[in-house]
Amino acid sequence: xxxxxxxKNLTKHFGRIKAVNNVSLEVKAGQVFGMLGPNxxxxxxxxxxxxxxxxxxxxxxxxxxxxxxxEIRKKIGAVLEHPIFYPYxxxxxxxxxxxxxxxxxxxxxxxxxxxxELSERKDDKYRTYSLGMKQRLAIAxxxxxDPTVLILDEPTNGLDPMGIAEIRELIKKxxxxxxxxxxASHLLDEVQKVCTHFAVLxxxxxxxxxxxxxxxxxxETVEVSAEVENLNELLLAFAGTSSIxxxxxxxxVVMREGFHSKDLNKFLFEKGVVASHLLTKKKxxxxxxxxxxxxx
Amino acid sequence: MLHLLKIDLKKMTxxxxxxxxxxxxxxxxxxxxxxxxxxxxxLARTFEDFGTNLNINRxxxxxxxxxxxxxxxxxxxxxxxxxxxIVISITNEYTYRTLRQxxxxxxxxxxxxxxxxxxxxxxxxxxxVMIFVIGLLTGMIYSxxxxxxxxxTDTEFFPAYFLELFCFLSFALMLGILxxxxxxxxxxxxxxxxxESIIAAKxxxxxxxxxxxxxxxxxxxxxxxxxxxxxFQEIQDYIKWGSVAIVVAWxxxxxxxxxxxxxxxxx
Numbered sequence: 256x257x258x259x260x261x262x263k264n265l266t267k268h269f270g271r272i273k274a275v276n277n278v279s280l281e282v283k284a285g286q287v288f289g290m291l292g293p294n295x296x297x298x299x300x301x302x303x304x305x306x307x308x309x310x311x312x313x314x315x316x317x318x319x320x321x322x323x324x325x326e327i328r329k330k331i332g333a334v335l336e337h338p339i340f341y342p343y344x345x346x347x348x349x350x351x352x353x354x355x356x357x358x359x360x361x362x363x364x365x366x367x368x369x370x371x372e373l374s375e376r377k378d379d380k381y382r383t384y385s386l387g388m389k390q391r392l393a394i395a396x397x398x399x400x401d402p403t404v405l406i407l408d409e410p411t412n413g414l415d416p417m418g419i420a421e422i423r424e425l426i427k428k429x430x431x432x433x434x435x436x437x438x439a440s441h442l443l444d445e446v447q448k449v450c451t452h453f454a455v456l457x458x459x460x461x462x463x464x465x466x467x468x469x470x471x472x473x474x475e476t477v478e479v480s481a482e483v484e485n486l487n488e489l490l491l492a493f494a495g496t497s498s499i500x501x502x503x504x505x506x507x508v509v510m511r512e513g514f515h516s517k518d519l520n521k522f523l524f525e526k527g528v529v530a531s532h533l534l535t536k537k538k539x540x541x542x543x544x545x546x547x548x549x550x551x
Numbered sequence: 552m553l554h555l556l557k558i559d560l561k562k563m564t565x566x567x568x569x570x571x572x573x574x575x576x577x578x579x580x581x582x583x584x585x586x587x588x589x590x591x592x593x594l595a596r597t598f599e600d601f602g603t604n605l606n607i608n609r610x611x612x613x614x615x616x617x618x619x620x621x622x623x624x625x626x627x628x629x630x631x632x633x634x635x636x637i638v639i640s641i642t643n644e645y646t647y648r649t650l651r652q653x654x655x656x657x658x659x660x661x662x663x664x665x666x667x668x669x670x671x672x673x674x675x676x677x678x679x680v681m682i683f684v685i686g687l688l689t690g691m692i693y694s695x696x697x698x699x700x701x702x703x704t705d706t707e708f709f710p711a712y713f714l715e716l717f718c719f720l721s722f723a724l725m726l727g728i729l730x731x732x733x734x735x736x737x738x739x740x741x742x743x744x745x746x747e748s749i750i751a752a753k754x755x756x757x758x759x760x761x762x763x764x765x766x767x768x769x770x771x772x773x774x775x776x777x778x779x780x781x782x783f784q785e786i787q788d789y790i791k792w793g794s795v796a797i798v799v800a801w802x803x804x805x806x807x808x809x810x811x812x813x814x815x816x817x818x
Contacts, residue, residue: 306655309817329657339652344565352561355554356656396656 257284258320259404259435260305265314267300267459274300276459277314282437282452284403287430289446289467290439291544292456298439299336301456302408306333318404329357332397333406337413338389342382346373346392349381350399359400367395371425387418394425405429408439423449447540455547462551471537477516478534480505481523493522505532555666556673558658559640562649563670568639576632577681583629584622584685587612588693610781613693616704620777620788622686623712626678627774630716631741633674634723638736641667641727651818660813667724668806675716679709708774711790715773718798721805722766728809743767769797 260282267275275297282288290298303309305316307328318327340349350364368374371391376384384392390410397405407426411419419442426449430436440446446453447467455463474497479490490499490506495514500507508519516535523530563569591607598605611617644650653663691697723740730736744767751765763769773794775787 303817308651308654310815325654325657325659325662328655333655335651335655339648341562341566341647341649343567344562348561348565352558353656355558355561356653356658358554358657 258282259284259286260316260318260437261320262301262305262316263314265301265304265316266312267297267304267309268312273459275304275456278456278459278461279314280454280461280464282435284435285433286452287426287436287438287450289450289453290437290456291441291443291446291453292439293548294441295458296456297459298456299408300459302333302335302406302437302439306331306335306406308335329359329400330402331404331406332400332402333408334390334393334397334410335406335408337409338393340381340389340392340396343380345378345380346384347377349392350396353396353399357400363399363401367398370398370428371395387414387421390414390418390422391425394422398429402434404435404437406437409441410438411440411442411445419445443539443541443544453540455544457548457551460551463547467540470540470543474512474538475510475515476536476538477508477510477519478505478532478536479508479519479523479530480532481528481530483528486528489523489526489528490519493519495519495522552665552669555662556669559666559670560673563640566643569636572632572636572639576629576636577677579632580626580629580678580681581685584626584682585689587621587625587689612781613689615690615694615698615701616706617777617780618686618690618694619705619708620774622682622689623708624774624777626682627712627715627771630678630719633678633716634719634740635737636674637667637671637720637723638727638740639733640670641724642731642733642736645727645731646733654818660818661810664806664810664813668721671717671720671724675713675720678716679713682712683709705788707790711774711795714795714798714802715770718770718802718805721802721809722770725805725809725812728812744771763794764797766801769794769801773798 258281262281263279265275265278266273278297278301290301292298300309304311305318305323307323307325316323318331321327340346341352344352346368347364350368351361354361354364365374368377371394373388373391373395376388381389381392390412394407394410397407410426411422414422423445426436426438430449436449438446438450447470450467452464452466454461479486483489486506487499487501490496490508493508495511495518497509497511500509510516510519516533520530520533588607591610591612595605595607612621644653650663654660658666690702694701723736726736726740726743727733730739747765747767751762751768754761763772773790777786777788780786780788
C-alpha cells in the first residue's frame with residue numbers, strides 16, 4: 256500500500272523541552288490512524304509540524320512521497336486543537352474564505368454544511384455557535400476540498416455525550432468513504448471503535464505503533480462467580496488458570512494461552528459447579544494503553 | 552496576486568471595525584481637505600478682531616499648483632488612522648489564531664504576508680486617488696485660471712505621498728507581526744515618533760549627518776511642510792531623490808523583517 260505520510264526522525268525542541276523526540280512512522284492509504292498519548296505528549300506539536308505551522312528542529316516528513324509544500328496542504332483537511340474561524344464572519348462566509356485559500360469551488364459548501372447538519376445556521380455569525388457547532392463547522396471546513404487525508408485533533412473535546420456520538424458517527428461515515436484519517440484523541444474507547452492503527456506517544460517519544468486489531472489478541476480474562484465456598488481452590492486447580500484476582504465478589508481469572516472461557520465453564524460443570532456469572536473480557540485499548548505507558 | 556488581495560479583503564469587508572475606521576478616515580480626509588477655505592475665513596475673522604485685515608483671496612491655498620502639496624501634506628497627518636486599521640487587521644489574525652489556520656489550510660507564510668502588503672498598497676492607492684480628486688475639484692473651483700501647465704506642476708508629490716503611506720503602513724504591519732497584540736502595538740506605533748525624536752535630539756549633538764536616515768523622520772519629512780511659503784519664506788517645493796531612496800529602503804526593510812519573523816515563528 257502507498258504511504259500517505261512518512262515521518263523520519265522528526266524532532267522539535269522548545270528551548271530545553273523536547274516536545275517531539277525522533278519520531279518516525281508511516282501512515283498508509285485508507286488507514287484510520289489513532290495518535291494516543293497523555294496531555295503534553297507531543298501529539299499536537301507533531302501534527303503542527305506536519306501542517307507547516309511549527310518549524311521542526313530536525314528530521315523530515317513527506318506527504319504522498321513528496322516534500323511538504325503549502326500546495327500539498329491544500330489537499331489535506333485538518334483541524335488542530337480547537338476550531339479556528341473569524342468570529343465576526345458567518346459560517347458560510349468563513350467557508351467561502353477557506354474555499355478561496357484552498358482554491359476549491361464554492362459549490363462544495365452546501366454539501367459539507369449538509370453533512371455536518373449546519374445548513375440552517377450557516378448565515379449566523381460564528382461567535383454565536385455552540386461548541387458542538389464550532390467543532391462541526393471545523394470538520395466541514397476540513398472536508399471542503401474533498402481531501403484524501405483528514406487530520407482531526409481531539410475532535411470531541413469539550414462536547415456533551417450527544418455531541419460526541421454525533422462526531423463519532425461523522426468520522427465513521429467519512430472513514431467509510433475510504434479517506435485516510437489521522438485522529439489524535441484521549442478517548443481510547445473512541446479510537447478503538449473507529450481506528451485501524453494506532454501509535455502511542457509519551458513525552459515526545461513514540462513508544463508503540465501497531466494495528467488496533469492486535470489489541471484484543473492474546474490472553475483472555477474471565478469473570479466468574481458461583482454459589483460455592485471453594486470456588487477459589489477449584490479455579491486454582493484449573494489447568495488454564497494463569498492468575499486469579501478477587502474483585503467485587505467475583506473472581507477474575509487470567510487465562511493461559513490457548514484456554515478460553517468455555518473450557519473453564521466445562522471444567523466447573525464437570526466438578527458439579529454451575530457458574531452464576533461468566534463473562535469473557537478481551538483486553539481493551541485502554542488497558543493496553545496504560546500498560547504501554549507504564550512499561551516504557 | 553489578485554487572488555491574495557481578495558482573500559484579505561474578504562476578511563476585512565465583513566468586519567465592522569474596518570468600515571468604521573476606514574469610513575472615519577476617508578470622511579475626515581474628504582471633509583478636512585475640502586474645508587481649507589473655511590479655515591481661512593475663520594482666520595480672517597480672528598485677525599479682524601485684532602484690527603488687522605487679512606485678504607484670504609491672496610492666499611492661494613487651493614490654487615493650482617499649490618493645492619497639490621497643501622492637500623497632500625495635510626492628508627499625510629491622517630496616515631496614523633490607516634495604520635491603526637492595519638494593526639487591528641494583523642493582530643486579529645494572532646488573537647483569533649486565524650494566521651495558524653490559514654497556513655494549515657494551505658496558504659504559505661509568504662502568501663499570507665503578501666495578502667496583507669497588497670491591502671496596504673490598495674489603501675495607499677485609494678488615498679492617493681481620493682486626494683487627487685479632491686485636489687482637482689477644489690482647484691478647479693478656486694483657481695483663477697485653469698492653466699494646464701500649472702495643473703500638472705507639482706504632481707510628483709503624488710508618488711511621494713503613495714510612498715509615504717505605503718512605508719508607514721509597512722511599518723505598522725511589521726510592528727503588528729512583531730508584537731502581536733493590538734493595544735500594545737498601537738501604543739508603540741503612536742509613541743515611536745516621539746521616542747525617535749528624543750534619540751534623534753541626542754544623536755544630533757554628535758553625528759547630525761545621521762538624522763535624515765531615521766525611519767519616522769524620513770517618512771514624515773519626505774513631503775516638506777508647505778505653509779511657511781505664505782509667510783514669505785523659502786520652502787523646499789520638490790522631492791529630494793535622496794529622501795525617496797531612504798524611505799524606499801525603510802519600506803523594504805520593514806517588509807523583509809515581517810517576512811523573516813513570519814517565516815521563522817511557530818504559529
